[in-house]
Amino acid sequence: MKLWTPLIVGTVLGLSVMPTLAFAQERLRDTTERKAPLKVRGAQFEEFEYRYSDDDEELGVWSGDFFYGTDELKVRWLTKGEYAIEEQAYEKLENQIVGQIPISDFFDAKAGIRFDTPEGPDRTYAVLGVAGLAPQWFEIDANLYVSKDGDTSAALDAEYELLFTNYWILSATLDATVAFSEDREIGVGKGLVSTETGLRLSYDLIDRAFSPYVGVVHERKYGNTADFARADGGGTESWFAVVGARFLF
Amino acid sequence: MKTTLLAGALGLLLPVMGLAGEYNLTVDRVQIDTGDFVKEGIGYNGASPGPVLRFKEGEEVSINVTNNLNEMTSIHWHGLILPFTQDGVPGISFPGIEPGGTFTYKFPITQSGTYWFHSHSGFQEPDGAYGAIVIEPEGREPFRYDRDYVVQLTDKHPHSGDRIMRNLKIMPDYYNREQQTVGDFFSEASENGLMATVKDRMAWGDMRMMKADVEDLQGFTGLINGKGPDQNWTGIFEPGERIRLRFINSSAMAYFDIRIPGLEMTVVQADGNNVQPVTVDEFRIGVAETYDVIVRPKEEQAYTIFAESMGRSGYARGTLAPEAGMVAAVPELREAARLTMADMSGMEGMDHSSMEGMEGMDHSKMTGMAQSDMKGMEGMDHSKMAGMDHSNMAMASAGGASDPFYAAGSGLVPTAANGGKFLSYADLRAQKPLYDEREPTREIELKLTGNMERYTWSINGVKYEDADPIRLQYGERVRFKFVNTTMMTHPMHLHGMWSMLDVGAGQLNPVKHTISVQPGTTVYMETEVDEPGQWAFHCHLSYHAAAGMFRKVIVEGGPESTQAASDDQSGDVGGDA
Numbered sequence: 001m002k003l004w005t006p007l008i009v010g011t012v013l014g015l016s017v018m019p020t021l022a023f024a025q026e027r028l029r030d031t032t033e034r035k036a037p038l039k040v041r042g043a044q045f046e047e048f049e050y051r052y053s054d055d056d057e058e059l060g061v062w063s064g065d066f067f068y069g070t071d072e073l074k075v076r077w078l079t080k081g082e083y084a085i086e087e088q089a090y091e092k093l094e095n096q097i098v099g100q101i102p103i104s105d106f107f108d109a110k111a112g113i114r115f116d117t118p119e120g121p122d123r124t125y126a127v128l129g130v131a132g133l134a135p136q137w138f139e140i141d142a143n144l145y146v147s148k149d150g151d152t153s154a155a156l157d158a159e160y161e162l163l164f165t166n167y168w169i170l171s172a173t174l175d176a177t178v179a180f181s182e183d184r185e186i187g188v189g190k191g192l193v194s195t196e197t198g199l200r201l202s203y204d205l206i207d208r209a210f211s212p213y214v215g216v217v218h219e220r221k222y223g224n225t226a227d228f229a230r231a232d233g234g235g236t237e238s239w240f241a242v243v244g245a246r247f248l249f
Numbered sequence: 250m251k252t253t254l255l256a257g258a259l260g261l262l263l264p265v266m267g268l269a270g271e272y273n274l275t276v277d278r279v280q281i282d283t284g285d286f287v288k289e290g291i292g293y294n295g296a297s298p299g300p301v302l303r304f305k306e307g308e309e310v311s312i313n314v315t316n317n318l319n320e321m322t323s324i325h326w327h328g329l330i331l332p333f334t335q336d337g338v339p340g341i342s343f344p345g346i347e348p349g350g351t352f353t354y355k356f357p358i359t360q361s362g363t364y365w366f367h368s369h370s371g372f373q374e375p376d377g378a379y380g381a382i383v384i385e386p387e388g389r390e391p392f393r394y395d396r397d398y399v400v401q402l403t404d405k406h407p408h409s410g411d412r413i414m415r416n417l418k419i420m421p422d423y424y425n426r427e428q429q430t431v432g433d434f435f436s437e438a439s440e441n442g443l444m445a446t447v448k449d450r451m452a453w454g455d456m457r458m459m460k461a462d463v464e465d466l467q468g469f470t471g472l473i474n475g476k477g478p479d480q481n482w483t484g485i486f487e488p489g490e491r492i493r494l495r496f497i498n499s500s501a502m503a504y505f506d507i508r509i510p511g512l513e514m515t516v517v518q519a520d521g522n523n524v525q526p527v528t529v530d531e532f533r534i535g536v537a538e539t540y541d542v543i544v545r546p547k548e549e550q551a552y553t554i555f556a557e558s559m560g561r562s563g564y565a566r567g568t569l570a571p572e573a574g575m576v577a578a579v580p581e582l583r584e585a586a587r588l589t590m591a592d593m594s595g596m597e598g599m600d601h602s603s604m605e606g607m608e609g610m611d612h613s614k615m616t617g618m619a620q621s622d623m624k625g626m627e628g629m630d631h632s633k634m635a636g637m638d639h640s641n642m643a644m645a646s647a648g649g650a651s652d653p654f655y656a657a658g659s660g661l662v663p664t665a666a667n668g669g670k671f672l673s674y675a676d677l678r679a680q681k682p683l684y685d686e687r688e689p690t691r692e693i694e695l696k697l698t699g700n701m702e703r704y705t706w707s708i709n710g711v712k713y714e715d716a717d718p719i720r721l722q723y724g725e726r727v728r729f730k731f732v733n734t735t736m737m738t739h740p741m742h743l744h745g746m747w748s749m750l751d752v753g754a755g756q757l758n759p760v761k762h763t764i765s766v767q768p769g770t771t772v773y774m775e776t777e778v779d780e781p782g783q784w785a786f787h788c789h790l791s792y793h794a795a796a797g798m799f800r801k802v803i804v805e806g807g808p809e810s811t812q813a814a815s816d817d818q819s820g821d822v823g824g825d826a
Contacts, residue, residue, distance in 0.1 A: 028783070030340030030801060033371070037714050038796060042419040071705055071712075105700055106457060133702055136454035166426040207468075208416075208423050248419065 037070035042248070046159075049244025051082075051217060055235065058085040064247070067100075074100040076110070081118075089119040096127055107132030114145060121185050124148050137161070153179040153193070166204075169211070173198040182224065187232060189224020196220075202246055211246040272302060272312040276322045276346075276368070281377050283470040284477030286407045290377030291318065291368065298475050298499070299366070299380030301399050306361045306387040312354040314346060321345040321370055324354070325744070325785075326382065327537060328364040328521050328762040331356035333782025336744055338369045341785050341801055345370060361386035362521030363495040363539045365401065372410020375501035375791045379403065383495065384521075391680055392517045392526065394543055397493035398484040402534070402556055402565050404469035404503035405477075413501075414792050417465060421704045424468055427461045427562055427585045452590070460587040462701060462736055463661065464560030465792065466502040471556055471565025481576065482567040491545050492569065493517075494554075498534040501791040504559035504738065504765075506533050506663055509552050509569065510580065514542035516672060520761040522747075523680035530669030533559065535740040535765035537789035540672075544569070551575035559661065559738070561585045580666065588736055591658030592768040595734040656769035661738070675752050677759035683747060684777050686756040689728035693719065697766060697788070697798065699735040705796055706735075706788065712797025719786065719800050721778045723807030728775045731766045739793065740765045743802065745784040748774045763789055781807030 045064030052058055060083040067076040075097070082092040098112030107130050116123040129143035139159040146152050155177045162170040177193040200215030217240040221229050226236040279292035293299025304310055316322045323345050325337035335356040339345035346352040361384040368378035381399040406413060416423040429450075438446040453460060476482035486492050494514075498505060508514075508531040515528045518541035526543075534540055534556075546552055551570035558564060561582050568576055650664045651657065654674045665671040699706040708716070721727055729748075731741060741748075742763045749758045751773035758775070766772045787799035 028341065028344070032340035032345070034795065034799065035340060035714055038414070038418065040415055040418040042415065044419070071703060102703070106702055133457055135457060136451065137457065163428055163430040165430050165432070166428055208420060 037072065039068070039070055040074075041068040042066070044249075045245075045247040047244060048247060049213075049215075049242045051240040051242045054239040057238070059083060059091070059240070060085060061242075061244075069100070072101065074108075076100050076112075087119075091118060092116075093118040098127055098129070100131075103130070104132070106134070110143070116186075123183075123186065147183070149183075151179070151181045151183045151188075153177060153181075153188070164201075168201065168203055170199065170201050171213075173200075179225075184228065187225060187228040189226075189228055191224060192222040193225045194219065194221045198242070200242065200244075209248050213242075213244060213246065215242045216240065217242050270308055270310055272310060273315070274299065274312060274324070275315045275317050276324075276373075276378065277317045279377060281405060281475070282477075282480075283405050283472060284479040285470045288405075288407055288409075291322075291373045292377050293380050296475070297377030297379070298401055298403070299378070301381045301383055302366065304358045304382065304384045306358055306384055308358045310354070310356060310358055313351055314354065315351040316346045316348055319348050321347060322368055322373060322378070323370045324366050324378075325369040326354075326356075326364065326366050327742075328362075328539070329356070329382070330359055330745065330747070330780065333745055333780065333784055336782075336784065338744065338785045341783050358384055360384060360521060362518055362523070363399070363497060363541050364521050365497045365499055365537075365539065367499065369785070372414065372501075372791060372795070374499075375406070375410040375413070377405075379499040381495070381497055391523060392515075392543060393491060394493035395490040396486065397495060399474065399495045399497065400482075400484075400554065400567065401474050401497040401499055402503075402505055403472045403498075404466065404500040404558065404563065405472050406466060406469040406501070410501070410791060413466060414795055417704045417792055418796075421465070421701055422459070422462075424466050425459070425461060425464070426467055427463070427560060428459060429461055456593065456596070457702060458588075458593060458596075458736055459701075460589070460660070461585065462588060463586045464503065464558060464562050465737070465790075467560070467562035469503065469558075469563050471503070471505070471558065471563050473554065473556070473565045473567040476567065478564065478566040478579070483573055483575075484567070484569050485573065486546055486569055486571060488547055488549050488571060489545070491543050493541055493543050495539065495541050496534055497539045498536055500536050502536065503563065504533055504535050504740075505556040505565065506531060506559060507554070507556045508666055509544060509554050510577070510667070511548075511550075511552050512544045512546055512569075514544050516540055516542050516676075519677055519759055520763060522683070522760040524759055525678040525680055525757075527672065527676045527678075528670070529665075529672040529676075530667050531663070531665040532672035533663050535738070535763060535789075537740050537742055537763040538761070538765070551577040553577040553579055555580050557582055559586060559663075583666065587660045588768065589656075589658055589660040591656040592660060592736050594656055594769040595732060595771075596736070596769075654765075654770060654772065655767045659767065659769065661767060674750060674759075674765075677750070677752055678754050678757045679759050682756040683760050684749075687726055689775055690722075690725040692728040692730055694730040694732060695741075697731060697733045697735055697739050697741075699737070699793070699796075699798070701736065704792075706793040706798035708798055708800055713787075713799035713801075714797065716800060718783070718803045721776075721802060721804050723778055723781055723804050725778045726775060727778060728773060731764070731772045731774070733766045733768055733770055733772075736768045737790075737793070738765055738767050739798065740789040741787070742789045743776060743784065743786045745780045745782065745802075746776050746778060748776055750774050778804055780804060 043066045047063040049061050063080045065078040067074050078096040080094040084091050094116050096114040098110040100108045100110045103109045110129040112127050114125040114127045125145040125147050131141040134140045141157040144154050157175045159173045175196040179188050179193050182190045196219050198217040200213040202211040202213035204211045219238045221236040229236050274293050277295050279297050281288050281290040281297050290297050323337045323339045333342050335354050336342040364382040367374040381401050470477045473482040513528050515526045517526050551568050554567040556565040650662045652662050652673045655662045663671050696709050698710045740763050747760045750761050781804050784802045786802045787794045
């Protein structure tokens, strides 16, 4: 039943026209991009905003990262800062370079170095962390930091997005820091150090590349850290109105 | 070299049909205007889509392809049976065509029907590098028609393929604007009860899967023969004529549900091979598939060809009319499809307590039931599931319809807009058997695997970059078992050899080149391994293939001079590392 004749004739004819090429193909190995791991680069800023506090403090704040790599290994530069506009000084300035590898379907492990270079004393930490998507759609980023002097602390960032529509998105964030040892020089006390809670309502204006938002942020210091802040003449709690945009490119 | 240059130059001057048996194609940067947006893309002979190549069965074609891009290119003749060196997959059939270079494809045409061609390099195909092939048979066709039109669909996106891939890798739901919202929650809660809705959301949230994950890539404009819905491609007819429409889905990602309100369509061919005619009101065309249908409009009126994407995020539209300029009503898009737990049933790592909940379900309860009540299905036991025959399952999908090629209770089962007949794979019967029936010599299981959150796609858990080739022996008949463990539909395309889809019709199983495997289902196909060489085998969703759902197949043995690479004889069966 099979159409043997045309197939055989076809195969023979087709190959006979370029026997040398056919031989050359025999050992062809796929060295195209398709056979190489897919390399991806990207940059995203979850926060890029102006903050105005309940005691008239003005801040420029960002939190973002740049990455490059494959499914198996990515290099990521994370950058965070708070710039006091009136004082023209960085209240916080934190940069991390980490390598990131997958450890489960939904989580990656990270290891690297963190450099803090704000106004005041600098710090360098080793970083070990996990980041990923927890059940019920919580984005989790948990990190352990060990400073050169052996001070250890941990930070947990969690985010949840509520879709009012497919373009209007309310994101709730909670960042909490715990120190396992005191670092008086930078005002960090042992125990729960601080929390930052935010609610931001964004609109995806250009795809997901540019999403302006407005929101509120609440910052609070706790325990010894709060005591240090008071002793240094600072506040321990602030409310901010924020306006900014999320970027992804 | 001189002759190729001359041929290339002629190609610029002569129309494609210039010389009998000889064809010229140039690969060019082109402008693509969808009516919604204009973008730079890639085309053939100065346009996207490229020309319709019309061959005749028995013809010896030679096709000069001149690359006017500043990057490598290639053309794959999708569905054509030909020597592997002419198949056009860089790295597998040949090295590719250099910028400025000309490659002459030479092969005999041993088949007839509707096919297509496209670049197999990078994302040139989604960027516009595709065209149609129509092959006239040597003998008479087993059906009559007065005129025919190619209806080539694509999902043209304003972003380039590279950018889409990158966005999907960075954020897999980048293009998904059909996600469930707070509003959906409340309307579901009022319909199904608050607790049921909360439980439903928790069940999906626990898996970190989205019901709305039907189409990865939204925001496209559906094109018919390069024309957007507003540009309205129109095929002219005289009332009473039989018109053969050669539907080709050249999309990067979109499946389309196609109907022509007011007309029945008689499906006469699938993937270039004649099938026993089956009359339907609507059919779903997977990415890379072709279906030829015959329609007979009797009235002096216009008819809309309406092709909605499976996830209902976009559509293509054209018109059949007695005169240019006539139009018919364009239907509204139907509600977005939602996955159900049944579509997740192939997923590994789900809780397997027991299947009691599912066995206990009766049809009436199941019909029209919301996802939230489907919690019994969460606990499906796969070992029991494996023994189930889909075709005998009496359970219907959430929408009330059922199709043995969808998971029982799937949210993807299509229904005809007019309540009539929707084509199923199960309806397809080959017009004539292509091969004698025989037992397969062995079975190869290919699990279709992936991780939506990472946007990695693979076969048997291994991406192409890490995979060994699948080795087949010339002369064997292999039964492929596709097990879709993901929540997405995958159109699997084996190059160079026919895929006989097992619809339970034995020798009359339809002969295809692309087989759609729905989430949570197992589908079998058989292949007569009668072409030596090395071939590509992959999911035809552009971004799934590029993310790793791809294999090289090596056919060992066969006519001596044509043996393919035999680097290491590991003899692995499934092709996984």
